[in-house]
Amino acid sequence: MSPILEVRGLVTRLATDAGVVRAVNGLSYTLDAGEALAIVGESGSGKSIAALSILGLVQEPWGRVESGSVRLDGRDVLALPAAELRRLRGRRIAMIFQDPTTSLNPVLTIGRQVAEGLREHLGMTRAAALARTAELLALVGIPDAVARLAAYPHQLSGGQRQRVMIAMAIACDPTVLIADEPTTALDVTIQAQIVELVKRLQKTLGMAILWITHDLALAAGIADRVAVMYAGAIVEEGNTADLFRRPRHPYTLGLLGAMPRADGGGSRRLVPIPGTPPDLRQPWTGCAFAPRCSYVVDRCRQETPPLLTTDSGTRSACWRWEEL
Secondary structure, eight states: OOOSEEEEEEEEEEEETTEEEEEEEEEEEEEOTTOEEEEEOOTTSSHHHHHHHHTTOOOTTTEEEEEEEEEETTEEGGGSOHHHHHHHBTTTEEEEOSOHHHHSOTTSOHHHHHHHHHHHHHOOOHHHHHHHHHHHHHHTTOSSHHHHTTOOGGGSOHHHHHHHHHHHHHTTOOSEEEEESTTTTSOHHHHHHHHHHHHHHHHHHTOEEEEEESOHHHHHHHOSEEEEEETTEEEEEEEHHHHHHSOOSHHHHHHHHTSOOTTOOTTOOOOOOOSOOOOTTSOOOSOTTGGGOTTOOHHHHHSOOOOEEOTTSOEEOOTTGGGO
């Protein structure tokens, strides 16, 4: 079966006052129908920019997709005319953004904002769209949904605003849902509720989910597969259980070593990853993680390792994965 989403060799550059940032560097992965894939990595690794690139939301003059392809249902999204891409966004592929406070329009009612996609993509009348919006708000767990149609974003709690963003994203039954750290600004209890809501909606609606996060524990609980991203590219990818049980890249090992355990971990000490991520405005040779890696050898500094299949079932971009 062909993947529903296929990203190959994606390269995205951002223009800043300090120089051109090489935000995404040859990113490749696939997403099957109904699958949940988590993209994990430190802040600045290119996770969010890659998601915006997939949706065609990186535009000049501040950014540009230089090369690569993004195929959704076999069609190259990046090659579509702007009007056709707008019809695709929200209908076949949708996104939950990090911060609902900045994503929702403060001067429009919740009902109007959710109904807009229904009217635009499905051709519903205003009355039908509002009725469906009330159903969607109820589906995502917002109480007294009909009354909330006339509410403004500032009249809702942070968790309720995020639920509104989820309702907007699933309104037109997309086949692919991108969730860009949707629980970042929420407290722990609300985070857990949002995660369980998304998992339930995926099962009910049959969506494929691309979950972007820096939280490894969250990835372990929601994803079928995990892809670890560093300096704009994937350095390890595989089945969630295999990757957590037997990681085969030093960066993945470092992330796991720096992650607190829910049971307190006994006498286990957290071990931070030394150094800092690379300056993506500057070119480098070889493995981008080499300056921070305790397994580094000369070859690592000279040659960029490809993703190699390992004995644990994952694919690792490390010349020395067998020694980990």
